[in-house]
Amino acid sequence: MSGNDKTNGHGVALRVHACAKTFADGTRALEPVTLDVARGETVVLLGPSGCGKTTLLRIIAGLETPDAGGRILFNEADVTRVPIERRNVGMVFQSYALFPNMNVSDNIGYGLKIRGVSEAERKARIAELVALTGIAGLEHRRVDQLSGGQRQRVALARAVAARPSVLLLDEPLTALDAALRERLRGELNRLLRTLGITAIYVTHDQAEAMALGDRIVVMRRGAIAQVGTPRDIYFAPANRFVAEFVGAANILEAECNAGVLLLPGGRLALANDAAAAALNGHANGRIFAMIRPESIRIIAPDGAALTGEVDSVSFVGDRQRAAIGGVAGKPIMVDVPNSTPIKAGDRVGLSVDPGDIRVLAGDTA
Amino acid sequence: MSKKTFIGLCFVPLAILVAAFFVLPMARLVVTGASGHDGLRTYAAILLDPRYRATLINTILLATATTLATLVISTISGLFLQRHHFPGRAVLIAMLTFPLAFPGVVVGFMIILLAGRQGLIGDVTLRLLGDKQVFAYSLQGLFLGYLYFSIPRVILTIMAAVEKLDPSLEEAARALGAGPWRVVRDVVLPALAPAFIASGAIAFATAMGAFGTAFTLATDIDVLPMLIYTEFTLSANFAVAAALSVGLGLVTWAILALARSFGGNTVAAAG
Ligand SMILES: Nc1ncnc2c1ncn2[C@@H]1O[C@H](COP(=O)(O)OP(=O)(O)OP(=O)(O)O)[C@@H](O)[C@H]1O
Numbered sequence: 001m002s003g004n005d006k007t008n009g010h011g012v013a014l015r016v017h018a019c020a021k022t023f024a025d026g027t028r029a030l031e032p033v034t035l036d037v038a039r040g041e042t043v044v045l046l047g048p049s050g051c052g053k054t055t056l057l058r059i060i061a062g063l064e065t066p067d068a069g070g071r072i073l074f075n076e077a078d079v080t081r082v083p084i085e086r087r088n089v090g091m092v093f094q095s096y097a098l099f100p101n102m103n104v105s106d107n108i109g110y111g112l113k114i115r116g117v118s119e120a121e122r123k124a125r126i127a128e129l130v131a132l133t134g135i136a137g138l139e140h141r142r143v144d145q146l147s148g149g150q151r152q153r154v155a156l157a158r159a160v161a162a163r164p165s166v167l168l169l170d171e172p173l174t175a176l177d178a179a180l181r182e183r184l185r186g187e188l189n190r191l192l193r194t195l196g197i198t199a200i201y202v203t204h205d206q207a208e209a210m211a212l213g214d215r216i217v218v219m220r221r222g223a224i225a226q227v228g229t230p231r232d233i234y235f236a237p238a239n240r241f242v243a244e245f246v247g248a249a250n251i252l253e254a255e256c257n258a259g260v261l262l263l264p265g266g267r268l269a270l271a272n273d274a275a276a277a278a279l280n281g282h283a284n285g286r287i288f289a290m291i292r293p294e295s296i297r298i299i300a301p302d303g304a305a306l307t308g309e310v311d312s313v314s315f316v317g318d319r320q321r322a323a324i325g326g327v328a329g330k331p332i333m334v335d336v337p338n339s340t341p342i343k344a345g346d347r348v349g350l351s352v353d354p355g356d357i358r359v360l361a362g363d364t365a
Numbered sequence: 366m367s368k369k370t371f372i373g374l375c376f377v378p379l380a381i382l383v384a385a386f387f388v389l390p391m392a393r394l395v396v397t398g399a400s401g402h403d404g405l406r407t408y409a410a411i412l413l414d415p416r417y418r419a420t421l422i423n424t425i426l427l428a429t430a431t432t433l434a435t436l437v438i439s440t441i442s443g444l445f446l447q448r449h450h451f452p453g454r455a456v457l458i459a460m461l462t463f464p465l466a467f468p469g470v471v472v473g474f475m476i477i478l479l480a481g482r483q484g485l486i487g488d489v490t491l492r493l494l495g496d497k498q499v500f501a502y503s504l505q506g507l508f509l510g511y512l513y514f515s516i517p518r519v520i521l522t523i524m525a526a527v528e529k530l531d532p533s534l535e536e537a538a539r540a541l542g543a544g545p546w547r548v549v550r551d552v553v554l555p556a557l558a559p560a561f562i563a564s565g566a567i568a569f570a571t572a573m574g575a576f577g578t579a580f581t582l583a584t585d586i587d588v589l590p591m592l593i594y595t596e597f598t599l600s601a602n603f604a605v606a607a608a609l610s611v612g613l614g615l616v617t618w619a620i621l622a623l624a625r626s627f628g629g630n631t632v633a634a635a636g
């Protein structure tokens with residue numbers, strides 16, 4: 001347990017260096033990926049199913065070995081060849097993987113028991129963790145007598161009990177219903193901050209990624225599409241894939257001339273530097289622009305630079321979402337406050353702050 | 366016809382079956398056991414008569430040893446076969462399960478070929494040690510035969526159970542620091558407990574009652590089924606044969622019930 005003195009439950013700085021993975025059957029699950037995670041940071045791996053999130057997490061855990069050349073470093077120490085049982089990682093599985101032959105406190109204390117921690121110390125740590133995760137009173141329950149949310153908490157308590165160097169979570173909330181998921185997401189966030197542990201969190205739910213991540217790694221087809229803070233990813237997506245995967249996005253492909261987008265529904269002014277950067281110094285050309293639905297305002301059609309006709313309106317609860325036709329190649333989505341009366345067939349004008357238009361570089365979608 | 370009458374009607378064939386094939390013969394057997402000139406004391410003789418008692422103990426020990434050895438061998442091989450893919454694996458599994466169809470006589474015959482007077486082991490030991498080892502006609506031979514008989518049945522059950530193990534349980538244990546042996550002890554074996562009890566029960570009951578192998582190997586091996594046979598056919602001692610049969614049934618049933626209640630907690634928890 002010498003490693004623990006150094007890390008004291010706050011985890012390590014983690015470095016993934018050029019880790020690729022080709023499975024025995026030839027499946028290329030991961031292209032060479034390099035990623036640095038600071039001590040105490042929570043990084044979310046986000047991406048569609050099959051993009052390699054779990055594979056990357058398992059390589060970090062030591063459950064898979066990367067292809068030749070790949071390395072995993074904990075605090076600069078190369079652990080690529082260290083098997084998982086000696087890596088001191090905490091893991092939370094989607095299925096929780098609680099031991100059915102042990103009760104709640106034996107599950108939580110299992111890692112401590114293996115490390116030879118005395119019974120008294122173990123009891124104290126278990127008491128601390130059940131309090132922290134809000135499952136006090138369930139210590140002697142069998143795990144099949146727990147609800148989904150309670151199991152999730154036991155799995156989390158078990159994973160952090162021995163103060164791991166990194167906490168690895170693979171879609172820990174996916175098995176729960178929507179309301180519980182949202183509540184536990186908040187609790188988890190608080191817990192990760194309290195523990196200050198280095199954590200890698202896998203999800204395909206972008207709302208979860210936004211809420212939990214200090215940084216988000218968006219993955220696609222085994223490679224990293226973008227790394228950034230939730231705000232970076234949302235407001236400044238690196239490419240069309242990220243823009244469409246994270247949040248709702250209108251992607252407009254159009255001719256750009258002198259800093260103005262020429263659309264079927266009118267003209268849309270871009271911020272000066274944005275257009276210039278996308279066109280590599282040319283005065284005009286075709287570009288992709290992304291606009292979030294909430295950045296577009298409905299204004300009176302008369303005199304508006306950009307106009308269209310409302311195709312449909314759907315009520316979302318806290319707002320309405322309108323699809324406006326005739327503006328660009330396909331209908332564009334606009335978030336409209338509930339206080340604004342709007343119905344299908346209305347002619348409307350649209351206004352967008354140039355700063356809210358993101359010109360997407362070298363599209364690969 | 367109401368749902369209740371329908372269910373009632375479905376119950377009729379079951380009742381007839383139970384009565385015809387279970388209750389009536391059993392009752393007859395129990396009555397026959399007490400019909401000798403010693404009356405109910407024939408039952409007591411199973412435990413009091415030194416020869417009967419020794420045979421009973423022998424049989425239980427043999428069946429227990431067979432069951433335990435079968436479980437150990439089948440678990441190790443079952444885990445290995447289910448987890449590793451290598452050339453010839455399918456052939457090996459086919460060979461291991463091939464004896465499923467063999468009757469006890471054939472198994473006994475094979476034991477004689479292996480460890481009998483002209484057997485392979487005898488030849489090899491004679492050449493190497495100058496001393497011919499022959500054990501086919503003894504309890505050891507019978508033990509070997511029963512192993513041969515039980516392993517195919519048990520290994521299939523265990524392989525199916527291993528396949529159903531949740532791999533993330535083992536990964537979770539490893540992440541918490543458990544080495545390979547610890548994972549087997551704390552995760553794999555507890556999860557396999559229901560399969561051990563189910564397949565072990567069958568192996569045990571089979572070894573308690575198997576007759577063909579013992580009969581082929583020798584007529585003077587002291588196991589209960591052989592004793593019943595000799596009392597019945599050679600001595601025409603119907604009462605004793607019946608009492609011993611009832612005893613065999615009861616003892617087997619009691620030991621299985623014990624094993625099940627002992628493993629009950631694990632079974633429920635692993636479910
Ligand atoms: N053991 C394996 N052998 C062969 N291919 C595999 C193996 N494990 C995963 N793959 C493949 O590697 C790719 C990446 O899988 P991975 O499980 O990392 O995806 P993921 O991003 O976690 O997806 P999901 O969101 O569905 O869990 C997939 O195409 C998958 O089919």
Ligand SMILES: [Mg+2]
Pocket residue numbers: 053054055170
């Ligand atoms: Mg996955």
